Amino acid sequence: MFPSYAKPFTYQIPWKSNSYHFGDHRGTQRGLGYEYRGNVPLVDYPDARRMDLRQTLTDPYEQVQVKLFNQDNTTPIFAVCDLSSSMQFSGQQRKLNTVMQVAASIASSAYEAGDVFSFIAYDQHVLEDLTLPLSLHVHQAFEIIAALESHKKMNIGAEGILQVPQYLSQSKGLVFWVSDFHMPLALIEQAMNMMSQHQIVPVVLWDEKEYARLPKFGFGNLVDPETGLNRSIFFRESIRAKFIAAFEARKQALEHLFLKFDSPALYLNAEFKPETMTHYFEQYMSL
Amino acid sequence: MSFINPWALLLLPIAYIPFWLKSHQGQMYSWNEMIPEDVFSDRFNLAIKIITSLLLASIVFAIAAPHGPDQNVMKVGKGAQTVMVIDRSVSMDHPFAGDSTSGRAAEIKSAAARRLITKFIDSRPDDMMGVVAFTNSALYGIKITPNRDAIHSAINAATSSGINQTNIGAGITEAVVLFDNIQSSGSRAIILLSDGAGKLSPRVKVRIQEELTKKHLNLYWIVLREPDDVSIFSKNEYAEGMAPAAVELDLFFKSLKIKYKAYEADNPTALQSAIQDIDAREKNLIQYSVAIPGHDYSRDLIVFALLCSIFILIIKNLRVHSWEAA
Numbered sequence: 001m002f003p004s005y006a007k008p009f010t011y012q013i014p015w016k017s018n019s020y021h022f023g024d025h026r027g028t029q030r031g032l033g034y035e036y037r038g039n040v041p042l043v044d045y046p047d048a049r050r051m052d053l054r055q056t057l058t059d060p061y062e063q064v065q066v067k068l069f070n071q072d073n074t075t076p077i078f079a080v081c082d083l084s085s086s087m088q089f090s091g092q093q094r095k096l097n098t099v100m101q102v103a104a105s106i107a108s109s110a111y112e113a114g115d116v117f118s119f120i121a122y123d124q125h126v127l128e129d130l131t132l133p134l135s136l137h138v139h140q141a142f143e144i145i146a147a148l149e150s151h152k153k154m155n156i157g158a159e160g161i162l163q164v165p166q167y168l169s170q171s172k173g174l175v176f177w178v179s180d181f182h183m184p185l186a187l188i189e190q191a192m193n194m195m196s197q198h199q200i201v202p203v204v205l206w207d208e209k210e211y212a213r214l215p216k217f218g219f220g221n222l223v224d225p226e227t228g229l230n231r232s233i234f235f236r237e238s239i240r241a242k243f244i245a246a247f248e249a250r251k252q253a254l255e256h257l258f259l260k261f262d263s264p265a266l267y268l269n270a271e272f273k274p275e276t277m278t279h280y281f282e283q284y285m286s287l
Numbered sequence: 288m289s290f291i292n293p294w295a296l297l298l299l300p301i302a303y304i305p306f307w308l309k310s311h312q313g314q315m316y317s318w319n320e321m322i323p324e325d326v327f328s329d330r331f332n333l334a335i336k337i338i339t340s341l342l343l344a345s346i347v348f349a350i351a352a353p354h355g356p357d358q359n360v361m362k363v364g365k366g367a368q369t370v371m372v373i374d375r376s377v378s379m380d381h382p383f384a385g386d387s388t389s390g391r392a393a394e395i396k397s398a399a400a401r402r403l404i405t406k407f408i409d410s411r412p413d414d415m416m417g418v419v420a421f422t423n424s425a426l427y428g429i430k431i432t433p434n435r436d437a438i439h440s441a442i443n444a445a446t447s448s449g450i451n452q453t454n455i456g457a458g459i460t461e462a463v464v465l466f467d468n469i470q471s472s473g474s475r476a477i478i479l480l481s482d483g484a485g486k487l488s489p490r491v492k493v494r495i496q497e498e499l500t501k502k503h504l505n506l507y508w509i510v511l512r513e514p515d516d517v518s519i520f521s522k523n524e525y526a527e528g529m530a531p532a533a534v535e536l537d538l539f540f541k542s543l544k545i546k547y548k549a550y551e552a553d554n555p556t557a558l559q560s561a562i563q564d565i566d567a568r569e570k571n572l573i574q575y576s577v578a579i580p581g582h583d584y585s586r587d588l589i590v591f592a593l594l595c596s597i598f599i600l601i602i603k604n605l606r607v608h609s610w611e612a613a
Contacts, residue, residue, distance in 0.1 A: 089317040182318035210317055220607035221313025230313055231322050232332040235607060242323035
């Protein structure tokens with residue numbers, strides 16, 4: 001049974017996967033596919049089913065020509081999830097619950113596309129017991145994702161992203177990096193560099209309650225869940241504008257950074273809609 | 288400026304707590320680096336910390352109770368330093384058996400005494416008075432003081448229900464002692480109010496004689512007589528040692544080299560006239576100093592702390608408890 005919060009979407013990858021497994025994505029392997037690859041003489045590739053009559057007739061050497069096709073292959077899909085304490089922030093819903101929705105949706109989409117899926121969770125380090133290696137065992141993935149419901153670790157940062165690249169595959173994969181990206185830009189850049197052989201999809205989880213839907217008036221003490229430090233803010237109309245401006249500037253900076261790596265970000269508000277993901281791939285990831 | 292409890296100043300570091308301890312109450316926010324700089328909020332926060340500090344500090348100071356220097360104010364008045372020596376024997380609880388035409392027949396002696404003495408006191412605002420009651424022995428009432436409330440209370444105590452016997456000697460010696468620890472104003476009197484007399488032992492007589500003459504005390508004796516008693520003013524001649532106690536005491540007082548006057552009162556009106564007569568006699572200028580305690584700052588500090596608390600309470604109600612306000 002798939003959990004109810006798993007909402008599959010469709011994705012495609014803009015590169016040729018070089019795995020040997022039969023899958024849904026265009027690959028580099030010759031085989032039974034639809035992608036025309038070229039012609040070779042029947043002698044070289046004795047497959048009479050693929051005889052190319054037109055090429056045979058026009059061939060000056062009067063060799064019988066055969067069409068070659070590329071097989072459709074699988075590609076590794078990774079869901080890299082930030083479990084640092086800032087993900088405990090509850091706006092319209094807890095960010096980790098959004099993470100669960102996104103990760104479960106990725107897992108079920110990968111399953112439907114017949115791709116191998118790996119779930120990687122990190123905070124200060126990669127959390128081995130919440131991490132699954134690449135496999136087709138979608139239910140194991142769902143079990144681990146369901147365990148995030150009770151994950152409530154406080155005062156922990158997100159530096160573990162730098163260890164994540166060791167857990168990724170050798171060949172190019174599609175990496176969904178699900179986080180709020182509330183970490184220094186330098187750290188994000190370093191991580192992006194380390195994972196640059198993969199196609200990264202940064203899924204940015206921001207909540208409107210972080211900037212747009214602040215308290216209207218009053219005195220609030222804001223505690224940072226990762227450092228435990230606090231700041232007191234007297235909420236009023238002008239500070240709200242400042243918050244919105246700050247997040248706008250942050251968004252600009254993130255976009256600028258992600259575009260350097262040719263991986264545009266996907267911004268999600270509280271609830272996850274699979275269509276947004278589908279649109280994203282249609283927009284940026286079509287060949 | 289001095290402190291009553293200077294040790295409380297050791298608690299002063301408490302005022303540093305708001306700056307030292309970090310609050311862990313509040314809303315979780317995702318990342319504090321996203322919070323924009325806001326000078327107003329920072330100042331506001333600082334102001335709250337300062338006010339909390341001031342609140343704590345003012346409470347600590349209030350415990351230490353600072354007060355200003357004492358002041359001695361010289362007062363000049365017309366009047367005297369008087370000690371009331373009041374009989375509290377059982378017979379004082381009997382009514383005057385005066386004639387009923389006085390309109391106040393059968394008023395109880397002690398009640399009448401209380402009423403009239405109180406009036407006497409109130410009519411002489413500049414007097415300093417002390418009170419001694421006596422029965423078998425002297426009962427200290429109040430030292431010689433200008434404090435009206437204290438005198439009234441002491442008079443009330445001294446004219447409450449009677450107990451036991453009459454020991455005039457003890458009363459007078461006790462009264463005399465009261466003059467020891469107060470500077471003389473030049474006019475000093477003992478008003479002895481009793482309804483009879485007792486015998487004085489020779490030793491006491493000598494002592495009274497010494498004290499009264501040395502201290503130049505005037506003595507007024509008001510005898511609350513019952514009609515069938517022997518009057519001290521009767522011209523009867525008595526043999527040596529056979530005279531009634533009152534007459535003998537009167538003779539003893541007369542023999543002293545002091546200003547002495549005796550009155551007899553067998554009803555409240557007579558008592559009143561006796562007291563008025565004393566009032567008229569004791570009208571010297573007196574000078575005395577009153578100690579005014581220094582200003583006590585602890586009350587101001589507590590009021591200040593209260594104001595700070597109210598402010599903090601208001602701020603507390605401005606706190607945002609949820610993000611529902613969006």
